[in-house]
Amino acid sequence: MKSRTIADLLSKENTLQDVEIKGWVRTFRANRFIALNDGSTINNIQCVVDFENTEETTLKRITTGAAVHIKGTLTESQGKGQSVEIHVKSIEILGDSDPETFPIQPKKHSFEFLRENAHLRTRTNTFSAVMRLRSSLSFAIHKYFNENGFYYMHTPIITGSDAEGAGEMFRVSNLDAKNPPLDEAGNVNYKEDFFGKETNLTVSGQLEAETFAMSLGKVYTFGPTFRAENSNTSRHLAEFWMIEPEVAFMDLAGNMDLAEDFMKSVLSYILEHNREDLEFLESRLLDEEKTKPQAERSEMSLIEKIKFVVDNNFKRVSYTEAIDILRDCKPNKKKKFKYIIEEWGADLQSEHERYLVEKHFNCPVILFDYPANIKAFYMRLNEDGKTVRAMDILFPGIGEMVGGSQREERLDVLKEKMKALDIDEEELWWYLDLRKYGTAVHSGFGLGFERLVMFATGMGNIRDVIPFPRTPQNAEF
Ligand code: 4AD
Ligand code: MG
Structure with missing residues (x-):
């Protein structure tokens, strides 16, 4: 069994086989349905958790933003808008995501807000x-x-x-800020910027x-x-x-x-x-x-x-x-x-x-x-x-x-x-x-x-x- 991308799983008719996937939880509904994304496609894959046979402590850790490793069976989906889903056999939480503080909630955020969180905005x-x-x-x-x-x-x-x-231009300089070279008039001599040459970013x-x-x-x-x-x-x-x-x-x-x-x-x-x-x-x-x-x-x-x-x-x-x-x-x-x-x-x-x-x-x-x-x-x-x-x-x-x-x-x-x-x-x-x-x-x-x-x-x-x-x-x- 080989680890695959979601894009790959969704693009092929290869149901009823065991698959393994890693990604980030977008949403977790009804203690049962994970929408999982791994960045390979805009589409999420639905992973159906057998909640009766999954520990309560694990279920609690399946939160928006968490990184997970899922093993299961790829199956034809009954749900609307998706051809296949994964019936989860085992789930490992690789990295928790505190739902109280994770900035990227499953709702519409303004682009201004997302710019301030540019390190996380590609999770949208x-x-x-x-x-x-x-x-x-x-x-x-x-x-x-x-x-x-x-x-x-x-x-x-x-x-x-x-x-x-x-x-x-932006000046590029390795001048000693505390002790810069001075010209005859006593001003900082920027001609000395880069080992004796005035330089800038292209x-x-x-x-x-x-x-x-x-x-x-x-x-x-x-x-x-x-x-x-x-x-x-x-x-x-x-x-x-x-x-x-x-x-x-x-x-x-x-x-x-x-x-x-x-x-x-x-x-x-x-x-x-x-x-x-x-x-x-x-x-x-x-x-x-x-x-x-x-x-x-x-x-x-x-x-x-x-x-x-x-x-x-x-x-x-x-x-x-x-x-x-x-x-x-x-x-x-x-x-x-x-x-x-x-x-x-x-x-x-x-x-x-x-x-x-x-x-x-x-x-x-x-x-x-x-x-x-x-x-x-x-x-x-x-x-x-x-x-x-x-x-x-x-x-x-x-x-x-x-x-x-x-x-x-x-x-x-x-x-x-x-x-x-x-x-x-x-x-x-x-x-x-x-x-x-x-x-x-x-x-x-x-x-x-x-x-x-x-x-x-x-x-x-x-x-x-x-x-x-x-x-x-x-x-x-
Ligand atoms: O028109 P520009 O200044 O042309 C040159 O730099 C020439 N030396 C190019 C050449 O002939 N090889 O810049 C080219 C293009 C602009 O048409 C614009 O699309 C983009 O670069 N551009 C900027 N894009 C984002 N932010 C800025 N501050 C930009 N300034 C120019
Ligand atoms: Mg121009």
């Missing part, structure tokens, strides 16, 4: 489903790149460069990924990135995971094709492999929708939304076209935008992005050719001298999912741009070398993994799709 259906989907999406991402000839590269976490030039692996693209051709990174922005929104984290492909000899049009194909592929993967979790999350969302006024309810269910993205082309729109749409529109009859777009060159706020994807086009939108002065220094300048080959992919319900570009491959143009932005050439001498030795057209993008998980699970807050969220409020775990 919602969070276990989200984490299984997160895992599946990670696998699908590696699978996609592997099958398409990309190499997986690890880029540094501690780095001396600010890839985005936005200054949103905001993006892109610049290093470019070095690999310029030798291995097609590469990607998938790792943690850090942003010291104090944004308390439902879409920002201080620590998040980013997927960044980078490809030599590929232009912006190729970059858009790659991003679209990639996203469709990983989303199809979960439609095929994570059906039960998606159906569970979909029904959770339907319940939530019922509490809203009719006009605000979503027309599509979670699975329909994912299918829609997989089956339809993303709309490709230039920044200039988008501005024309936004300039003379009102999001609804009464209310205008908080920030009115008056002029070409203005940066889009999330309300504008949402209007474009959710009201105007009603599908994912790839916005491209942005004004140079609102985008990062490394983007390829267009022939018009004022726009760059940038692209952002906007998703309904999420906003910006992807940011990418064709990179500036011309040494002189790049140097000029850096000078205008006061970026020290010496800091990025190695990056400039790529333009000196065998430069070529190349492009890539960054996809915020948690935003993809939000879309795929329908979760409304980014803090609920990462195991331990790092935000200005959440850092104790």
Whole structure:
């Protein structure tokens, strides 16, 4: 007799055999029915206890949250909604769970409460489903790149460069806090941070990924990135995971094709492999929708939304076209935008992005050719001298999912741009070398993994799709 997972037991027609299972009690009803879960599936298996032949002391220890080891016979179930159940022959309590203090009771908890108990929240259906989907999406991402000839590269976490030039970095320092080195003016000399170099946590692996693209051709990174922005929104984290492909000899049009194909592929993967979790999350969302006024309810269910993205082309729109749409529109009859777009060159706020994807086009939108002065220094300048080959992919319900570009491959143009932005050439001498030795057209993008998980699970807050969220409020775990 071999120990099996609940997913395995529920997926096969193998009744009337002895089985052995370990898991956590979700509920125990009428001194007889245990709903057991082991994390392998959203579904519990019902274990029927022969209470007359089980000691009273053991029965008392079968409480929500307890870890148990059950031996019994797998039998066809008479109960509704389950094909099989286990008739328990023996039960061992591996770990007690005090019902008075165990925070995860069999009832609806608020997501705020569960965030404070992030170490236990994956004992709930919602969070276990989200984490299984997160895992599946990670696998699908590696699978996609592997099958398409990309190499997986690890880029540094501690780095001396600010890839985005936005200054949103966490300093990394091994300075002696009690006795820090001082500069001539008597201030702490942070230039000594990391054995004599000023360093920070990476905001993006892109610049290093470019070095690999310029030798291995097609590469990607998938790792943690850090942003010291104090944004308390439902879409920002201080620590998040980013997927960044980078490809030599590929232009912006190729970059858009790659991003679209990639996203469709990983989303199809979960439609095929994570059906039960998606159906569970979909029904959770339907319940939530019922509490809203009719006009605000979503027309599509979670699975329909994912299918829609997989089956339809993303709309490709230039920044200039988008501005024309936004300039003379009102999001609804009464209310205008908080920030009115008056002029070409203005940066889009999330309300504008949402209007474009959710009201105007009603599908994912790839916005491209942005004004140079609102985008990062490394983007390829267009022939018009004022726009760059940038692209952002906007998703309904999420906003910006992807940011990418064709990179500036011309040494002189790049140097000029850096000078205008006061970026020290010496800091990025190695990056400039790529333009000196065998430069070529190349492009890539960054996809915020948690935003993809939000879309795929329908979760409304980014803090609920990462195991331990790092935000200005959440850092104790
Ligand atoms: O648009 P961003 O800043 O682009 C870059 O970092 C480029 N170097 C990527 C590249 O071309 N290789 O970030 C890329 C994506 C965003 O579109 C968003 O999905 C996500 O990363 N992102 C965040 N996700 C969660 N929390 C934050 N604070 C995020 N900041 C960006
Ligand atoms: Mg961006």
